[in-house]
Amino acid sequence: MAKKSNSAEKRYRRSEERRLRNKSAKSAVRSSVKRFVTLAQKKDPEADAALKEMIKKIDTAAGKGIIKKNAAARKKSRMQRYFNAMKAAL
Numbered sequence: 001m002a003k004k005s006n007s008a009e010k011r012y013r014r015s016e017e018r019r020l021r022n023k024s025a026k027s028a029v030r031s032s033v034k035r036f037v038t039l040a041q042k043k044d045p046e047a048d049a050a051l052k053e054m055i056k057k058i059d060t061a062a063g064k065g066i067i068k069k070n071a072a073a074r075k076k077s078r079m080q081r082y083f084n085a086m087k088a089a090l
Contacts, residue, residue, distance in 0.1 A: 025057075025066045032057045036079060040086045051083050 003009070032054040039047040055076055062072035 022066045025061045025064065029054075029057050029061050029067070033075070033079065037082070040083055043086065043089075047083065047086070051079065054079060 032050070036047060036050040036054045039050050058067070058072045058076055061067045062069050
């Protein structure tokens, strides 16, 4: 980054810290979704626990403003419906 001003430098540093923190949280949400879907497809009894963990990660990210509230609600709803469909297929 080119030297503009001290405040611009600090703003850049802070935004970079936030970007990395948000990236980590988004990645954790995606990983938990992938883990849940994999377990649900295998009809593993651990899928219920994975669903709860995934919902917790989604809610945490939404509460911090990393993902939007409606996006979080939509993702949770879709995963819950998927879980219910998999459970009904047993």
